[in-house]
Amino acid sequence: MPHLGVQLLVQDRHVVMDNGILQVTLSNPDGIVTGIRYSGIDNLLEVQNDESNRGYWDLVWNTAGTTGIFDVIKGRSFKVIVETEEQVEVSFTRTWDSSQEGKLVPLNIDKRFVMLRGSSGFYSYAIYEHLKEWPGFNLGETRIAFKLRKDKFHYMIAADNRQRYMPLPDDRLPPRGQPLAYPEAVQLVNPVEPDFKGEVDDKYQYSIENKDNKVHGWICMDPAVGFWQITPSDEFRSGGPVKQNLTSHVGPTTLVMFLSAHYSGEDLVPKIGAGEAWKKVFGPVFMYFNSVMDGDDPLSLWEDAKLQMLIEVQSWPYGFPASEDYQKSDQRGNVSGRLLVRDRFVSDDYTPANGAYVGLALPGDVGSWQRECKDYQFWNRADEGGYFSINNVRTGDYNLYAWVPGVIGDYRYDVSITITSGCDIEMGDLVYEPPRDGPTLWEIGIPDRSAEEFYVPDPNPKYINKLYVNHPDRFRQYGLWERYAELYPDGDLVYTVGVSDYRKDWFYAQVTRKKDDNTYQRTTWQIKFNLDKVDHNGIYKLRVALASATVSELQVRINDPKAKPLFSSGLIGKDNSIARHGIHGLYWLYGIDVPGARLVEGDNAVFLTQPRSISPFQGIMYDYIRLEGPPSSSSNSPETSF
Structure with a gap:
């Protein structure tokens, strides 16, 4: 059957794009996706929600010293950019002027939606622009969110090994759900489906690194329909390939994350200065829909979505976007x-x-x-x-x-x-030429910017997400930070080089210790090691790579736990990876000079103290630790460092 051309219907309050496979309705001039009709379902989006709370671009912004303002981006003017049988591209723009200072983010925003002939989906992208003469601001987050129908979409897939039937949004609300240590984590005490009783639901358990965050979404089992979010390129995302972002979560909600401070903190909030011209294109990203015949396996929709993702990746950069700001x-x-x-x-x-x-x-x-x-x-x-x-x-x-x-x-x-x-x-x-002063005397861990190789405990049986039982991502269970005090009730971790095994004996995070009166105390970990001989005049080097830090400090002492620290990092990190089941946040690398005079022949110890202790989520994750001996005199030639 030949594909129909793309048709555009412009009404007073709505704009409809239709290519015979699906029909997408957008509010006019807001540019909010209010309806997606596909495969016999009149609307895939949550019809019980207000039209402005179905499919939308949003952002969080602030000026120095103010709290973040959440803004669902509503266009003020609508324009048809392309209208042919092959392609429809529409634009919803919001321009800024000084009368909006303090009320709206100082950006011109152009949201675009594109539908192509024969395509089982639609694309969206946006151009954000800040002019030199405008005031500065911080952009904490920007994304696209889709709220799907909760009566239809119950099965979520973020990866081959991360897929499951999901609780209902009602299960998270009191009295069915009980918030835990922070509002995103909820224990399901009386869910609608008894199978979920006792489980923990937390959207951060479904985060994915940018490099792997290319397709995720939901399946409706009856009729069998898939709603998929495909991001073919990371070029417009911040923080590089291992920066983590949210995907899909209970709602049923599907997110397209462009900018966020998750797993990094303030460092990954763009700060656009007064007098700074800035422009960026986010996207295009693809919303893809598929279906199977009655009797076919609905899970085959995921296999098809992955194939479509590969097609989109291979098609990047796209040839169709009409904006000159998007380079072909x-x-x-x-x-x-x-x-x-x-x-x-x-x-x-x-x-x-x-x-x-x-x-x-x-x-x-x-x-x-x-x-x-x-x-x-x-x-x-x-x-x-x-x-x-x-x-x-x-x-x-x-x-x-x-x-x-x-x-x-x-x-x-x-x-x-x-x-x-x-x-x-x-x-x-x-x-x-990586940092190196001398030969390796001992090392702990694998230098891979993650704490994944260390000991990740089983969760408290009260706080299980069944998906992560016997799963390689076991670190995504809730409450693992509390297991430290249970495993080390009387004293802190002691690791003996040559005897201990970091996979079993090095806890994945150096967290604070919870006391009986619900206060928290500092922790000091100890690495014991033996040296046959010591060059008392030489300089040894302790290299410490951290995979994460949250409002923490690393102090290093050698052989005397009460001495003044040989090294302190100062207060570092706001990546919150401990609370958000992240196993890593930002990477930190320290090279610490250890005078040979501080070491002895025989038994030595390194004391690693994290003294900041107001909350359970303060702490550091180690990536890798290495002690190097002094360079021998034969290796004293000048080095080139990169």
Whole structure:
């Protein structure tokens, strides 16, 4: 059957896009998605909700010193951009002027919706623009949210191994649900479906790293229909490939996250200054719908959605968006090369940076990409030989950054790279020399920017999410921070090098200890190690890589737990990964000089104290710890550091 052309119906209060497969209704001039008719269902969105609370772009903004203002973005004027049988593109704009100061975020916002012939879905993207003469502001979050029909969509899928029937939104409300340590986590004490009784529901349990956050959504079993959110590129998301974002959660709700401070804190809130011109295109993203015949397996809709995701990824950058601010393939450029690692105390050879994450982001300091949140980033992974190619990069100036799983630290190519339309830049061989002063005396963990390899306890049986029982992501269970005091009731963790096993004996997070009177106390962990001989005149190096920090401080002492700290990080971190089941937030790396005079032949100890202790969620997650011996005199040649 030939596909009908796309038709556009403009009414007083609504605009309807229809291609014969689905029909999308938008409010006019607000540009809120009020209806999606598909496969015999008159509306996939929650009809009991007000029209403004079904499918919408929103943001959270503030000015310095004020609390965040939540804003469902409503257009003020509607315009048809493209209207052919092949494509309809419509625009809903809201322009800013000084009369709105303090009331609306100082941005011009242009929301676009696109429907193509023969496509089982629709696209949305937006252009945000701040002019130089406008006041500054902070943009805490921006996203698209869809509220689906709770009588139809009960089965949620975020990944092959993260899918389940979900509780109802009513189950989260008192008296059916009981809030736990923070409002997002709710214990289902009397849910509508008795199967969920006692479970914990928390939207953060379904977070996903950007690099894996390409398709998620919901299935209605009868009739069998899928509602999927497909994000084909990360270029407009902040924080790089392992920044975590929300996906779908009880509602049934599906989110398209563009900017958020989740798992990072204030560092990932763009701060647009007065006098600063800024413009960014978010999207396009694709809302995809599918169905199967009666009697076919509804779960096959997920397999089809993953295939559609691959098609969208391969089609990026899209050729259809009409905005000149969205660069097409021929306007972009490519960068390729090879990354090698030389760690001279491991080997004199140059080893390929197998699986390295290599990316282009705004010029900045080493590792600054993980806090960069105003511009675009482009990432790819190197192959086994360390070869990488980063294609379809928007024009502009970038630094090339990289980090290698299994190797500490961050690489940056020191010369900025200018991408011009159609360029193919071949970087040749690049060499990363990771931080290293001497040979490894001992190490704990794997340098992979995550605490996942450490001991993650079983949850308290009172606080189970059944999805994560016997699951590789066991760290996503609620309340694991409370298990520390139960496992170490009398004293803190002691780890003995050569005897202990970090997979069993190193708790995944150094949290505060809860006391009987509901206060919290500092914790000090101890690493015991033996040295046969000590160079008392030499300098040893303790390298500590953190995978997360939340309103914490790391103090390091050697052999005397009461001495003045040899090192203090000062107050660091607001990534909240302990409470949000994240296993990592932002990465921190410290190199601490340990004078040989502080060490003794025989038994030694490192004391790691986290002294800040007002809440259960203060703490740090370690990524990797290594003690290096002093460089031997034969290795005292000057080094090149990258």
